[in-house]
Amino acid sequence: MSSRILPEFDLLVPQSIPEAVEMLGKHQTKAAVMAGGTDLLVLMKAGLQSEYVLSLSEVPGLDYVIYDPQDGLRVGAMATLSQVAENADVKKYYPALWQSACVNGTPQTRNKATVVGNILRASPAGDCCVAALALGGKVVLQGAAGKREVDIDNFWVAYRTTARQAFEFAVEYKIPAKVGKSAFIRMTRVDQDLAKLNAAVCLNMAGNICQGARLAVGCVAPTTVRVQKAEELVKGKEINESVLNEVAAAVGAEVTPIDDVRSSAWYRKEVSGVLVKRTIEKACA
Amino acid sequence: MKTRSITLYVNGEAYSLNVAVNRTLLQVLREDLGMPETKYGCGTGECGACTVVVDGGKSILACLTLAATMDGAKITTAAGLEKDGKLNPIQEAFISEHAVQCGYCTPGMVMKSVSILAKNPKPTEEEIRRELEGNICRCTGYVKIVQAIQKASEVMASTR
Numbered sequence: 001m002s003s004r005i006l007p008e009f010d011l012l013v014p015q016s017i018p019e020a021v022e023m024l025g026k027h028q029t030k031a032a033v034m035a036g037g038t039d040l041l042v043l044m045k046a047g048l049q050s051e052y053v054l055s056l057s058e059v060p061g062l063d064y065v066i067y068d069p070q071d072g073l074r075v076g077a078m079a080t081l082s083q084v085a086e087n088a089d090v091k092k093y094y095p096a097l098w099q100s101a102c103v104n105g106t107p108q109t110r111n112k113a114t115v116v117g118n119i120l121r122a123s124p125a126g127d128c129c130v131a132a133l134a135l136g137g138k139v140v141l142q143g144a145a146g147k148r149e150v151d152i153d154n155f156w157v158a159y160r161t162t163a164r165q166a167f168e169f170a171v172e173y174k175i176p177a178k179v180g181k182s183a184f185i186r187m188t189r190v191d192q193d194l195a196k197l198n199a200a201v202c203l204n205m206a207g208n209i210c211q212g213a214r215l216a217v218g219c220v221a222p223t224t225v226r227v228q229k230a231e232e233l234v235k236g237k238e239i240n241e242s243v244l245n246e247v248a249a250a251v252g253a254e255v256t257p258i259d260d261v262r263s264s265a266w267y268r269k270e271v272s273g274v275l276v277k278r279t280i281e282k283a284c285a
Numbered sequence: 286m287k288t289r290s291i292t293l294y295v296n297g298e299a300y301s302l303n304v305a306v307n308r309t310l311l312q313v314l315r316e317d318l319g320m321p322e323t324k325y326g327c328g329t330g331e332c333g334a335c336t337v338v339v340d341g342g343k344s345i346l347a348c349l350t351l352a353a354t355m356d357g358a359k360i361t362t363a364a365g366l367e368k369d370g371k372l373n374p375i376q377e378a379f380i381s382e383h384a385v386q387c388g389y390c391t392p393g394m395v396m397k398s399v400s401i402l403a404k405n406p407k408p409t410e411e412e413i414r415r416e417l418e419g420n421i422c423r424c425t426g427y428v429k430i431v432q433a434i435q436k437a438s439e440v441m442a443s444t445r
Binding site: 002003004008010038041042045046053058105106107112 | 286287289307309312325327331333336345346348351356400415416
């Protein structure tokens with residue numbers, strides 16, 4: 001275990017999606033899938049052992065960020081955070097995702113790290129995770145039998161555990177068009193640190209009335225979570241100070257944070273509601 | 286595979302290598318190619334000391350890159366910036382603005398500066414500071430580093 005030297009493994013470098021599917025089908029849990037590697041290689045230096053590393057670096061055609069006014073946004077498995085941060089359509093139509101991609105990691109890691117990789121890592125602190133949960137959408141998984149789509153709401157099943165089967169790899173994350181107004185905010189100890197708290201919201205507004213909301217919070221449970229009681233408080237209401245204060249007061253009761261190196265359970269419970277309130281204000285601004 | 290034959294283009298020179306697949310680009314540059322200008326800082330993507338530039342403008346961390354996945358890549362390190370014995374304007378500015386203290390972060394800072402100015406030849410101070418977020422200088426000489434990048438930007442604009 002060393003931050004200098006990686007443990008030994010066998011490298012697989014498929015040249016096409018079918019080849020990647022075949023290799024993953026053969027090795028399943030023995031293979032760790034690598035996109036940008038900024039997270040996996042750190043984990044491996046910290047002691048994670050994997051017999052195989054399957055790199056997607058030479059599979060062509062996975063590094064797309066495509067927006068269509070009818071079909072929405074599609075982010076390929078190899079699309080980096082930088083690509084998303086530089087995409088004008090993401091900035092305009094999915095500001096929560098754009099804002100999360102702009103601050104996740106550092107400029108250098110953003111040039112390699114991927115949005116899909118951040119979602120697959122299933123960390124409750126993932127900045128793109130909380131944005132994705134607020135925006136909705138689906139993760140597209142591909143195995144030998146074909147593709148299937150999993151709602152982002154059902155994708156994280158436990159701490160660092162996803163609905164992905166060992167023989168599948170995630171090819172895409174997609175979000176519908178016209179999801180509504182969205183925003184993301186995170187709190188860190190210093191700028192490039194992992195979040196101690198993060199939140200993202202997406203509001204379906206009809207004039208001043210909120211017809212429906214997805215309010216997501218990170219770092220407060222084993223996975224990124226939606227605060228659905230708070231969502232009910234804004235539904236059908238005008239977004240005003242008194243509604244926002246109700247939301248701020250309600251969020252803390254819905255979350256189950258822990259103490260860790262970045263913050264305390266008490267602080268997270270106290271502050272998460274205020275963060276959600278401010279994120280709603282940011283989305284509506 | 287446990288090893289892979291690759292070609293790396295480092296500072297314009299082609300190198301045909303057979304690398305162990307678990308070796309990072311940083312190890313291959315420093316230990317196999319004997320190019321120690323790219324520094325090992327933290328090894329976990331926190332400090333930016335190992336920053337190199339790929340394909341003329343994209344900054345990446347050599348410590349979190351497997352060399353075996355970089356077949357055919359064009360890599361620039363700090364030692365590849367001088368031309369015909371003359372330092373690059375960014376290197377000149379780091380000297381003239383006294384942006385070097387202990388010097389350990391300097392190659393990473395200089396390579397990050399190359400990528401900043403390749404993307405945005407006239408960055409504001411705010412933009413420079415945001416882009417330098419992933420490069421740590423423990424002498425805390427950031428003010429001089431920011432000034433050096435501004436100076437290099439001016440010099441490069443006037444000679445373009």
